[in-house]
Amino acid sequence: MASIEYYATGRRKTSTARVFLRPGKGLITVNHRAFENFFPTDALRTQVRRPLLLTETGEKFDILATVAGGGVNGQAGAVRLGIARALVEFNAELRRQLKKDGLLTSDSRVKERKKYGLAGARKRFQFSKR
Secondary structure, X not given: OOOOOEXXXXXXXXXXXXXXXXXXXXXXXXXXXXXXXXXXXHHHHHHHHHHHHHHOOOOOEEEEEEEEOOOXXXXXXXXXXXXXXXXXXXXXXXXXXXXXXXXXXXXXXXXXXXXXXXXXXXXXXXXXXX
């Protein structure tokens, strides 16, 4: 008998997270590591847990996430979006609540490309009059 599973993908900057929600007791695993070991700061952990706290489903599911690319902040954002999308997959009535808090909106901000003739995306080289 196959167990029930809800799947969603979350993306942020250059990170991609595949999130699986399985009925359980609130255990979160990221890349086969404990959630607390994967995300070093409380701010990141809070960000990831936000959809669960908002919908009060934290104790209902075990979450298995695989994340690739980017840094720790982008990965936390990707997991958060993945969890929110998977919750909507589980129960469509949670959509309004998650949407209101902006948890279903993908944060489209990415690093701006470096332009030729400049030091960075916008920074210029020091101007010398003579």
